[in-house]
Amino acid sequence: MAHLGVADLTDLAHAAYGRSLRQVARLHGGSKKGVYRLTLDDGTTGIAYVWRASEDYWPEHEPDPLFGNASGRDLFLTAHTALSEAGMSVPRLVLVDRDTVVVEDLGGEFLEKLLDTEALERLWDDLEAMHGRQSPRYGRPGALQPAEAPPVPDVILERALAHLEACCERVPRIAAERERLENQLRQRHSVIEPRTSYGLIHGELGPDHVLVSGGRPVLIDIEGVMFFDVEWEHAFLELRFGRHHRPAENLDPARMNLYRLAQYLSLVEGPLRLLDGDFPHRDAMREIADQNIERVLVC
Template identity: 30%
Template sequence: MKSEDHLALVDLQEYVAEVLGSEYIVAEVTRLHGGAQKVVYKIECKNGFSCVLYVWDLSHNYFQEEILNGSAFQRSYGGSLFALNNHYFKKQGIRTPALYDLNKDRDRYPFEYALVEYVHGKKVEAYFQHDDPRIRHELFQQVGQLLSGMHVIKRDVYGKADYDGSNDRPCHELQREHAEEALSYASEHLVNVRDHHDSLLDKLYELETNIHSRSRYCFIHGELGPDHILVSDDLQPYFIDIEGAGFFDIEHEHSFLEFRFGEYYRYLRNDNLDRNRMMFYRFCHHLSLISGGLKLLHRQFPDQRFAKDLAEYHSRCAIQITSSGIGNGIIRGN
């Protein structure tokens, strides 16, 4: 059996035995297809037990530059944030795979890593075309219940779950600044974005002016696409990739869910949202995903076609919004 390239097999075995017990003998290690921010391995033991190894190795992160230069609130990377949110999810009854142990020593390896529960199942996106409509209905109802149970958790300041300070400005300003940076990057590399730069920037500011002050925030995942919900074999949904969770405008989450889930968003819909915020955050998401796709493309993300399509699709969406009149005038809402 050959170990993968982060922990030497002897060290991995020692770690597994230390956390789980000496009867857990590593039999196989397989690198799983992960996202852009951490490396994921499945560990299979000789006694039939399986678990997951998460590795937060900044040298394997496609957004290394942004992490090093970003603000503390915008960080969504690292084992410490994963542990913080895993504990908070469990405390609040939000289903997510269990954390067995987090190693932050950095004595043998220059990165954090953790052993996490392996949930036998598939991503929720695999159920979009499931043959049995009853199963689809039951599953997405459960996803909606899990989501609403998370969003009902509220407090008076935005930030990470352990933040106990105060806010000196509205949270949507952080998102607008991120969108400005994303637009600037995209304009350097996509002709159609460069040609529409001024109108895109004007639309961003126009949508922001329609937002009124707020002092109550919901606990959100932060990037809840169908690839971040794992469904067990007994149809129990689990939220994964939770490092970016925290308190923020709920519309940030729902504007993302709306276009990521398509027709299945009807199971997740919340009719008590501020439509002005929904439009603002959706536009910000489009700008962010143009930039994100381009950065993946430029930084040799393995699926180059996906990265290219991501940037081009969201550039078309953003430009269409600037020419459609969406956002002209205030829509009254909560």
């Protein structure tokens, strides 16, 4: 996949900063969008997010209204507003273009290298406040699901069963456990009590999606922001942060039990599907799939 260069982004840089563009570097990550550091003629830098088909490594797939379309300029801007209103730190907007957004460059200090600092404790406090912002319906801010939409656990169950089906086609060890795993999903779902209020979540919050600037955590890759069961977020947080995870009070154990297995299946199905294309960081994606195959099998 060809990446953008100075000639492609020079007009964008001039519109954003009124200066000439000296250098462009595509940053690591970004499977659905291109993330580029713009270096200007005076040495200052900015970050451009570019949503174009040429930047999307994912193979075509049947759209998922909540999860599958978590990319695009409009979703980014809606999420940016929602997080800002919730008191979360996000990169400052510099320019909004048709399929591109330029934001301030906060450097490359990710939280994954600072897990034993006060920044992590501040993140947990910030997330508690963010999750406390409630909505009577779930979905994207500004595009909530209708009141008659299926409950969140039903949505997760159907998604997890589809992921199980896909995993069975690719992973013989999971296929051998298919009946047991399907029964596990259905049993875990069957004991969940109804809920009528949902918290604001990031949706894919690992330590590599948090920058640290001036000691404060700053959220990036925010297009997946939505009102949802906060247990869905915490099932992912405990997976990504391990012993550093700080569980919130009053999490529903039944939801956590279902969502853990659903997350593991998602983190097998998604990486393996991504590897059908030309995603460059193949070893890392394969490792994610392998780790979660093991998690699925011991559930």
